[in-house]
Amino acid sequence: MPELPEMENYRRMLSDQIIDQPITNVVINREKSVNVPADQFKNELAGQRVIFVERRGKHLIFHLNNGRRLLLHLMLGGMLYCGTEEDRPSRSTQVEIGFGQKTLYFIGLRLGYLHLLSAKEVDEILKPLGPELFDRRMSKERFVELLQGRRGALKSLLVNQHAVAGIGNCYADEIAFEAGLLPSAKIQELSEDTLGRLYDAAVKVLTEALEHGGYMESPFMAGDTLTGGFNDLCKVYDREGEKCYRCGGVISKVELTGRKAFFCPSCQHEQ
DNA sequence: AGGGCAACCCGGACGC
DNA sequence: TGCGTCCGGGTTGCCC
Numbered sequence: 551m552p553e554l555p556e557m558e559n560y561r562r563m564l565s566d567q568i569i570d571q572p573i574t575n576v577v578i579n580r581e582k583s584v585n586v587p588a589d590q591f592k593n594e595l596a597g598q599r600v601i602f603v604e605r606r607g608k609h610l611i612f613h614l615n616n617g618r619r620l621l622l623h624l625m626l627g628g629m630l631y632c633g634t635e636e637d638r639p640s641r642s643t644q645v646e647i648g649f650g651q652k653t654l655y656f657i658g659l660r661l662g663y664l665h666l667l668s669a670k671e672v673d674e675i676l677k678p679l680g681p682e683l684f685d686r687r688m689s690k691e692r693f694v695e696l697l698q699g700r701r702g703a704l705k706s707l708l709v710n711q712h713a714v715a716g717i718g719n720c721y722a723d724e725i726a727f728e729a730g731l732l733p734s735a736k737i738q739e740l741s742e743d744t745l746g747r748l749y750d751a752a753v754k755v756l757t758e759a760l761e762h763g764g765y766m767e768s769p770f771m772a773g774d775t776l777t778g779g780f781n782d783l784c785k786v787y788d789r790e791g792e793k794c795y796r797c798g799g800v801i802s803k804v805e806l807t808g809r810k811a812f813f814c815p816s817c818q819h820e821q
Numbered sequence: 822a823g824g825g826c827a828a829c830c831c832g833g834a835c836g837c
Numbered sequence: 838t839g840c841g842t843c844c845g846g847g848t849t850g851c852c853c
Contacts, residue, residue: 626846
């Protein structure tokens with residue numbers, strides 16, 4: 551599912567493809583994906599330009615030149631494709647936004663959404679989110695502070711958007727592996743040094759994932775060879791029964807607070 | 822505050 | 838091949 555690296559990858563590619571180009575066409579195949587009646591949505595977008603695309607956690611915010619915003623969350627299985635009428639996704643689309651020859655296709659928006667909102671409304675919705683790991687104001691010290699005083703399983707904390715924004719199921723497991731910590735490790739039992747190690751692991755994993763276009767393999771557009779490159783670099787996620795690249799042991803899977811957690815039982819520890 | 826659970830939704834996997 | 842069933846996944850909200 552799209553997490554920080556996938557969304558940041560989309561943000562960068564979108565910024566290359568659609569900035570400052572007038573919206574010439576809007577198609578809404580699934581009215582539930584948007585928050586206003588289809589006609590209103592189309593009318594408000596017609597002729598507008600996206601002046602920039604911002605990412606916050608797993609959200610993308612399209613800034614329109616009239617001051618309005620489009621807030622996108624792909625949730626489960628949502629994805630984007632940028633193509634032409636000829637080069638369109640084989641799957642059904644929920645929303646399409648045309649920019650002249652180019653069209654941005656929104657696919658797999660089941661629980662995901664594309665909402666037309668004011669800047670204030672977007673701020674209100676995003677306010678509860680925890681800080682960005684790559685924000686200028688973030689540091690190891692700040693991260694450690696953020697985690698101290700929290701309790702519960704490491705993985706639950708990593709995927710908690712109110713604690714730190716942008717990490718989901720895949721990267722939580724990858725970060726735990728990189729830090730040598732079990733997903734079930736108790737936050738309150740981790741030393742300051744270990745929390746620092748966790749920060750280093752998070753930065754390393756997410757940076758690497760970003761460099762390789764994330765782990766989700768559907769290309770964003772024709773000729774896109776970047777997207778999905780991290781899939782083969784995942785060390786534990788979705789690798790149950792396979793060999794650990796580090797120790798040769800077998801990757802395990804457990805259920806932890808209602809979600810799958812993959813880990814190497816010999817490389818990862820309680821502290 | 823954290824964990825458990827149901828709800829939201831439907832593509833894809835699986836069984837026959 | 839085709840139809841039915843079931844599951845997964847992020848998030849919210851409600852309960853304990």
